Amino acid sequence: MNAPVILExxxxxxxxxxxAAARARRVIPIQxxxxxxxxxxxxxxxxxxxxxxxxxxxxxxLVFLTQAVFYGVPWxxxxxxxxxxxxxxxxxxxxxxxxxxxxxxxxxxxxxIISALSLFLFTAIAGRLWCGYACPQTVYTEIxxxxxxxxxxxRLARVRLDAAPLTLDKFVIKALKHTAWFAVALWTGYTFVGxxxxxxxxxxxxxxxxxxxxxxxxxxFYGIATYGNAGWLREQVxxxxxxxxxxxxxxxxxxxxxxTYDRARGEPRGGRSKAVDPRAQGLGDxxxxxxxxxxxxxxxxxxxxxxxxxxxxxxxxxxxxxxxxKMGYPKGLIRYTTENALAQGLTPxxxxxxxxxxxxxxxGAGLMVITGVAAASLAMRNPLKVxxxxxxxxxxxETIPGQIENVYRLQVMNTxxxxxxxxxxAAGLPGLALVGVEQPIELKAESTKLFALRLQxxxxxxxxxxxxxxxxxxxxxxxxxxxxxxVRHEQSTFIIxx
Amino acid sequence: xxxxxxxxxxxxxxxxxxxSIAACAVLLFVLGxxxxxxxxxxxxxxxxxxxxxxxxxxxxxxxxxxxxxLFYATIVFALVYLALYPGLGKLPGAFGWTSSGAYASEVxxxxxxxxxxxxxxxxxxxxxxxxxxxxxAMGERLFLNYCSQCHGSDAGGSKGFPxxxxxxxxxxxxxxxxKTSISGGRNGIMPPFGAALSGENVRDLVQYVxxxxxxxxxxxxxxxxKPLFSQNCxxxxxxxxxxxxxxxxxxxxxxxxxxxxxxxxxxxxxxKGRGDASGVTRMPAHKDLLDDGKIQMLTAYVWGLSNVx
Numbered sequence: 001m002n003a004p005v006i007l008e009x010x011x012x013x014x015x016x017x018x019x020a021a022a023r024a025r026r027v028i029p030i031q032x033x034x035x036x037x038x039x040x041x042x043x044x045x046x047x048x049x050x051x052x053x054x055x056x057x058x059x060x061x062l063v064f065l066t067q068a069v070f071y072g073v074p075w076x077x078x079x080x081x082x083x084x085x086x087x088x089x090x091x092x093x094x095x096x097x098x099x100x101x102x103x104x105x106x107x108x109x110x111x112x113i114i115s116a117l118s119l120f121l122f123t124a125i126a127g128r129l130w131c132g133y134a135c136p137q138t139v140y141t142e143i144x145x146x147x148x149x150x151x152x153x154x155r156l157a158r159v160r161l162d163a164a165p166l167t168l169d170k171f172v173i174k175a176l177k178h179t180a181w182f183a184v185a186l187w188t189g190y191t192f193v194g195x196x197x198x199x200x201x202x203x204x205x206x207x208x209x210x211x212x213x214x215x216x217x218x219x220x221f222y223g224i225a226t227y228g229n230a231g232w233l234r235e236q237v238x239x240x241x242x243x244x245x246x247x248x249x250x251x252x253x254x255x256x257x258x259x260t261y262d263r264a265r266g267e268p269r270g271g272r273s274k275a276v277d278p279r280a281q282g283l284g285d286x287x288x289x290x291x292x293x294x295x296x297x298x299x300x301x302x303x304x305x306x307x308x309x310x311x312x313x314x315x316x317x318x319x320x321x322x323x324x325x326k327m328g329y330p331k332g333l334i335r336y337t338t339e340n341a342l343a344q345g346l347t348p349x350x351x352x353x354x355x356x357x358x359x360x361x362x363x364g365a366g367l368m369v370i371t372g373v374a375a376a377s378l379a380m381r382n383p384l385k386v387x388x389x390x391x392x393x394x395x396x397x398e399t400i401p402g403q404i405e406n407v408y409r410l411q412v413m414n415t416x417x418x419x420x421x422x423x424x425x426a427a428g429l430p431g432l433a434l435v436g437v438e439q440p441i442e443l444k445a446e447s448t449k450l451f452a453l454r455l456q457x458x459x460x461x462x463x464x465x466x467x468x469x470x471x472x473x474x475x476x477x478x479x480x481x482x483x484x485x486x487v488r489h490e491q492s493t494f495i496i497x498x
Numbered sequence: 499x500x501x502x503x504x505x506x507x508x509x510x511x512x513x514x515x516x517x518s519i520a521a522c523a524v525l526l527f528v529l530g531x532x533x534x535x536x537x538x539x540x541x542x543x544x545x546x547x548x549x550x551x552x553x554x555x556x557x558x559x560x561x562x563x564x565x566x567x568l569f570y571a572t573i574v575f576a577l578v579y580l581a582l583y584p585g586l587g588k589l590p591g592a593f594g595w596t597s598s599g600a601y602a603s604e605v606x607x608x609x610x611x612x613x614x615x616x617x618x619x620x621x622x623x624x625x626x627x628x629x630x631x632x633x634x635a636m637g638e639r640l641f642l643n644y645c646s647q648c649h650g651s652d653a654g655g656s657k658g659f660p661x662x663x664x665x666x667x668x669x670x671x672x673x674x675x676x677k678t679s680i681s682g683g684r685n686g687i688m689p690p691f692g693a694a695l696s697g698e699n700v701r702d703l704v705q706y707v708x709x710x711x712x713x714x715x716x717x718x719x720x721x722x723x724k725p726l727f728s729q730n731c732x733x734x735x736x737x738x739x740x741x742x743x744x745x746x747x748x749x750x751x752x753x754x755x756x757x758x759x760x761x762x763x764x765x766x767x768x769x770k771g772r773g774d775a776s777g778v779t780r781m782p783a784h785k786d787l788l789d790d791g792k793i794q795m796l797t798a799y800v801w802g803l804s805n806v807x
Contacts, residue, residue, distance in 0.1 A: 036533040041560035236562055393647040394656030401713075401759055407650045409642075436652055450642070452652035 045162065046235060046299040048145065049155040049291070053318025062133045063142050071187075074194040079417070086196050092446065098378075099446065101415050103385060110374045114367065121363040123248050125355055126257040126336060128312035131245065137237050138311065140188075140230035141297065144181055151177045155294060181231045182223075189223030235298040238311050245308070254339040255354040259314055261292075261303040261334050262342070269303075274327055285329050292316035292334060302334055384422070385413035386478045386488040388453075396495045402459045406494050410451040412478060414443040421481040428474030429457045429494055430464035440481050455494055469498040505588070512587030519576055526569050534558055609789075616791025624673035624794065628802030637799025640792055644784070645800075653803050657757060658772075665804040666754045668746045675743075677797040683783035685773065686746035691730060692769030699726055704764045710739045710751045713759060 076083035078096050085094040093100040100107065122129045131138060152158045152173055164170055193215055194202055205211045211219070229237055238245050252258070266286035272278055278285060286303070293301045295315040300307050302316045320334040341351040391407040399405045414420050421440040426432050436454040443449055455474070460466050471493040480486035534544065545555040583591040590596075615636075619627045627633045642651060648659045655661035660668060668686060669679050695703070706723030708715040728737060734747040741749035748756060757767050773780065784793065 037560055038563070039529050039532045039534055039560050040563040040566040042563045240562060240565065391646070391651050394650050394659065397650075397654065397656040398755075398758065399654075400753070405654065407652050407654060409651045452650075454652055454654065 043236065044299070046297065047155045047158045047162075048297045048299075048315070049294040049319070050149055051295040051315045051318045053321060055314035056318050059133050059138070059142060059313065063139050066134060066136075066139055067143075071191050074191060074199040082198050082200075084195065085198065088196055098381075099415055099417060101385075101413070103413075104381075107374065107378065110370065114371055114374070117363055117367040117370065119244075120251055121360060121367060123251040124253065124256060124360050124363060126312075127252065127259070128245075128248060128310070131238065131248075132312035132314060135311075137229060137234075137242070138313065140226055141234050143184065144230040145297075147180045147184070148177055151180065178231075181227055185223040185227035185230075186219070188226045189219040189221070192222045193218050235309070235311075238298065239309055245311070249308070253359065254343075255351075255357055257336040257338055257351075257355075258306055259302060259310065259312055259317060259334065260306070260337045260342065261286075262332070262337070263303070264342075266303070266333050285324070285327075285333050287323060287327060289323055291319040291323055295319040382486065382488065383414070383416040384420075384478065384480065384486050384488050385415060386476075386490050387411040387413075388476055388490045388492045390492055396497045398497075399456065403456055404459060404496055405454050405456050408453045408455065408476075408492060410437075410453045410476070410478075411448060412441065412443060412451065413448040415446065417445050419444050420486070422478050423481060424451075424453070425477045425479070426455050426474055427477070429467055429472055431458050431461040432456070432474065432494070457494060457496065459496070467496050469496050471495050508587030508589075510587070512589065515580070515586060519573060522569075523573050526566065526573075530566055534560065613791070616789075616794070619798070620791055620794050624677070624798040624801055625805070627794065627798035628806050633795060633798060634802060634806075637795045637802070640796050641799055644788065644792075645796070653800070655756075660756060661754070662800050663803040664754060666749070666752060667743065668741075668748055668756075670743045671801070671804070673797055673801050676800050677793060679781060680788075680793050680796055680800075681783060681785035683781045684746060685780035687774065688734075688747075688767060688772040690769060690771030695726070695730065695768070699723075700765060700768050702726060703731070703768055704761055707739070707750055707764055707768075708759070708761070711753050711759075713753075 073084050074082065078094075081094065083094070083096050087094065091102050093104075119130060148158070152161055161170060161173065190202065190206065191199070193199075196218075197215060202211070202215060205215070206219075233241075265284060267284045268282065269286035269288040270281075270283045271288055272281055272283055292303065293299075293316075295318070296302070297313060297315065298309040298311060300309045302310065314336070317334050317336070321331040324331050324333055338346075338351055338354065340346060340354065341348075346354075387410075389409045389411075391409070394407065397405050397407075410424070412422065419442065421442050423440045424434060424437060426434045433456045434453065435456060437451050441449070441451065457467060472495075474492055474494045476490045476492060478488045478490070544558045546558050548556045580586045580589075581591065582593050583595050585591065619630075619633055622630075628637075641649075641653065645653070649655050649662055650659070653662040660666075665671065667675070669675055669684055691700070702719045702723035703726050704723070705715045705717075705719035706721075706727055709717075709720040727735075727739070731739075734745060735741055735750055736747075739750040741747045748754075753759070755763070757763055757772055788796070
């Protein structure tokens with residue numbers, strides 16, 4: 001049990017095997033040296049080491065969850081059609097039982113507001129949760145790294161393979177990896193396009209080489225983008241391209257949970273035998289094994305503090321916890337904690353209580369209100385849409401002496417997936433009659449129809465007062481024959497000429 | 499390039515564009531070779547020296563090198579683009595692209611696409627076209643676009659604009675006549691008689707005209723108006739007041755009134771006339787605006803309004 005801890009990775013500095021006595025004598029001179037670099041630096045490939053643990057488990061859960069939804073949903077059917085289909089050509093979005101028309105674009109805005117508020121809320125509570133667990137860039141990178149690990153091996157094997165000269169073996173391994181990546185990427189592109197054009201027909205067209213030019217373009221574009229982003233660019237997308245990565249810092253405050261290295265507990269860092277008491281050696285808990293750096297997908301050292309590159313994936317927490325376990329130290333040298341908790345020495349309980357603070361409560365309340373309003377509005381959505389436009393060229397006309405006629409264009413829209421009959425009626429003037437339309441009007445499923453509508457009023461209605469000259473407010477009612485709730489009342493004016 | 503008064507402007511723009519691109523390339527090349535100090539541990543971080551709001555500094559961290567190649571790619575793109583499309587002063591570019599040309603070609607493509615549809619109906623008699631429900635729907639859409647502003651969405655017309663669905667025609671209701679009305683336009687003018695006739699004469703005439711279609715009228719005045727009608731109105735409206743479709747003179751014996759049937763309206767019509775020589779109220783000619791196919795569809799639709807059902 002007294003054997004020194006030997007870490008698996010040979011790249012790790014072998015300090016861990018140096019005896020404590022020898023270690024104590026070693027002095028590492030710290031001399032500031034400045035290194036010259038090009039203004040445009042060549043990226044150094046990062047080979048993150050595989051990591052297992054609580055947070056990695058969560059990430060994989062979310063990978064499975066999000067991808068089951070993304071790859072699975074286009075294959076669901078609903079009433080004989082694809083359950084989720086964004087038919088851009090027909091300008092209709094199908095979402096299970098609902099059909100969304102361009103007139104419903106407000107729901108898209110609401111969805112974006114809900115997403116933004118959720119982002120604010122989660123970021124205020126625990127930093128870049130989205131980045132670390134759910135962002136497609138993270139999710140696909142995770143999938144691509146898993147493939148890479150299965151084919152090329154873990155970190156050290158990959159570092160060696162990259163350094164080795166090109167041999168047939170290396171070529172075969174690399175070709176295999178890229179083929180596998182490309183297969184996943186193409187399937188991703190195919191699935192993406194399957195949201196916009198029926199995915200089963202798309203499959204048939206793909207097999208028989210009859211894809212349309214735009215379908216082919218978008219499959220390849222989305223596929224190549226996936227391959228490039230998850231295979232090649234990886235952390236550079238987060239570092240150089242992603243705007244969210246840059247503006248999220250304004251949502252952080254001193255009570256935001258961020259992945260933090262506990263400097264007070266860890267320093268001074270250094271290798272030691274598991275047997276010795278670090279306090280006696282004047283050492284902190286950090287054994288300087290560099291595992292936290294090796295597992296980091298963005299290649300940073302979390303011990304330097306919060307950095308903009310950190311996507312909050314918590315791989316370093318998982319890595320460090322394992323080492324702490326092996327050393328027999330308590331977990332959490334690197335952990336989710338807040339600036340205030342560290343500075344004021346808050347207990348975890350006190351720290352978690354501060355999750356409920358004004359900022360998060362406001363975000364949460366806003367989120368709940370807008371989600372509730374959106375849900376209620378969706379549930380009460382009227383499938384009938386009506387628009388009435390007075391003829392502009394002619395205000396009014398006298399048909400037979402004493403009878404005034406106004407002309408309107410009535411646009412009726414049946415947004416449902418079933419045919420409907422409607423009756424039209426007008427009110428607002430005594431004896432107002434509606435002519436020119438055969439009642440009830442019939443509308444096919446998901447169709448619009450235009451009617452040239454004529455309303456007639458009597459200048460001297462029998463048993464009623466003569467309407468004054470000028471505009472009169474009238475109301476037009478379009479009512480579904482078989483459903484009282486499907487009804488629209490539209491306002492317009494009827495003009496009696498002088 | 500009519501906005502520019504001198505050809506030298508084209509040269510100026512071209513030069514300015516090329517110099518800017520060259521300057522970008524030089525800047526990229528110089529920066530690409532520049533080296534910056536990467537701070538050693540413990541040293542302060544190098545900034546560009548720009549400070550905003552008192553304390554906001556800009557780090558001088560290197561960009562990835564592929565980013566630099568993207569910049570170069572934009573320069574290559576710009577040069578290729580300028581070679582192919584008009585952009586360098588007055589140089590038309592290898593593709594010879596113009597915005598008016600693009601519009602013309604889009605219109606041409608669209609016309610070519612719908613031409614077979616119109617060709618089918620052009621070969622048919624308008625009365626046969628009117629019986630085709632698909633053609634009716636097309637005709638209705640065309641009517642709403644081109645005719646409804648004056649004649650109303652329901653083709654029912656309004657004061658001064660004839661009703662097209664009542665079977666009464668100023669210039670004749672045969673398809674050929676309707677087509678002539680649409681393509682050549684019409685300009686019906688009723689001359690003013692206010693100067694030629696006394697107020698009393700006009701009042702008598704009004705009563706006679708009202709009596710022609712059975713509207714309530716003063717019998718005595720109507721009798722007095724009859725000879726006045728023969729002298730002044732019969733030349734166009736005919737001795738019996740049934741009108742003349744050759745010149746678009748309305749039939750006064752039906753109950754259809756283009757400008758109103760009240761005594762006041764008829765008085766105004768007689769004394770001030772209707773329509774004017776300047777053509778403000780005329781039916782415009784559409785032969786330059788609409789092609790034969792559209793005119794055929796509209797003819798059939800308008801004819802069908804009072805003949806098909």
